[in-house]
Amino acid sequence: MCEGVRAAGDAAAAADVDVITSSGRRRIPAHSTVLASASPVLESILQHRLKKERDAAAAGGKVRRAVVRIRGVTDDAAAAFVRLLYAGSSGDEEEIDEKSAAQMLVLAHAYRVPWLKRRCEGAIGSRLTAESVVDTMQLAALCDAPQLHLRCTRLLAKEFKAVEKTEAWRFLQENDPWLELDILQRLHDADLRRRKWRRKRAEQGVYVELSEAMDCLSHICTEGCTEVGPVGRAPAAAPCPAYATACRGLQLLIRHFSRCHRTSCSRCQRMWQLLRLHAALCDLPDGHCNTPLCMQFRRKEEKAAAKAKAKAGDDDDKWGLLVKKVRVARAMSSLGKRRQMSCSQC
Known part of the structure; x- marks a missing residue:
């Protein structure tokens, strides 16, 4: 006990600075x-x-400790700030009290202590x-705390109806x-970005489905599956892995296409579009693709491309963009499958 008190007294005696609180x-x-090592502001x-x-001691004056005043916060917050500076960023993470967290953030910003600022x-x-989100957002703006500001924006977007009923929001509206x-503009921009992201995700899902349909079409026309197969070859009796999700529906569409004689059938038009898309994506040499009308569509597209050099129409531009998007989706899907296979082999 006496040794601990003596050690504390020695440490206090060795100190050369007094930190004085606001009071x-x-x-x-x-x-x-x-x-000085913890804060460049305190170092200066x-x-x-x-x-x-x-200089005062050299002139014969009394030797005294230097004084640093920490103003604008409570005594407990100032003491906790000094204690955390001693612990350092690599020390044990002391839990920051809820009441002093805002004051600690202000001190960390004012004295330029980035690790403490992030912790606050x-x-x-x-x-x-x-x-508390409105007041916290104002604090984050004053202390240049982007991560905290982002959290406030997310909470505002998620619970804006509840925030509108608070006293802090009414005070903000009046003053x-x-x-x-x-804030409202930021929420509007965030909502626009969210809608744009959802729209892109939905579009990407369509391209992935078309890519899977192309794989199923090649599989049906080359190997056959349950009900539909290439000419002169019986279809495989066992269903493929994609039978329930894509292959079965495509087989029903092929069977309908082979029997329907209506010129304005929407299902047949969909099949024509799938065959045209396959021909645009097919990279097999002439005579090696078993998909019906593949060569006819490819020659037709080549002639259309030659005419498009002089003048391109909007439909051709949209079709070319669709082909490009589906090709990218196929490449990404095949890359994902390769990674899964390599991971399963490890």
């Missing part, structure tokens, strides 16, 4: 080397203060509620309409 009632002994302050004290952002962000407009 002035608390004086925290500290070491200038620790504070301490260089000036220590030089001033050394995480502590505040994990406790965000609809009641800072420009910030209200900025």
Whole structure:
């Protein structure tokens, strides 16, 4: 017990800086080397203060500790700030108190301690509620905390109806309409980005389905599957892995196409489009593809491409874009299958 008290007294005696809180009632002994290494702002302050004290001592004055004042926060927050500076970024992560987290973020921003700033952002962000999100967003803007600002924006977008009913939002509407407009604009932009992303995902899903349909069409026309097969060869009795998802529906469409004689049949037009798409994607030499009308469509597309050099129509541009998108989807799908096979072999 006595040894612990003596060691604490020695450490306090070795300290060359006093950190004084806003109230002035608390004086925290500290070491200038620790504070300077933790914060470039404190380093600049301490260089000036220590030089001033050394000059005073050289002139015959009394030797005193340098003083650093931490203003604008409570005594407990200032003490916790100094304690965390001593622990450092590589030390044990001390839990930041909910009441002092906002003050700690301000101190970390003002004294340029990035690791503590990130930790405070995480502590505040994990406790965000609809009641506190407006004030927290303002704090994040003042302290240049992008991660915390992003969390606030996400919570606002998710629970905006609840945020509108809070006292903080009503106060914002009455006193800072420009910030209200900025928040609403950010939510609108986020909603537009979300809709655009969903639309692209839906479009990508269509291209993937067309890519799978092309694989099933080649499989049916080359090997056959349950009901439909190439000419002169019985279809395979066992269904393929894609039978339930794509192959069965495509076989029904092929059977309908072979029997239907209506000129305005929507199902037959869909089959014509699939055959045309296959021909645009097929890279087999002439005479080696078993898919019906493949060579006819390829020759027709070659003639159309030759005419399109002079003048291209909108339909041709859209069709070329569709072919390109499906080709990319096939390449990505085959790459994913290769990775799965390599992972299963490991």
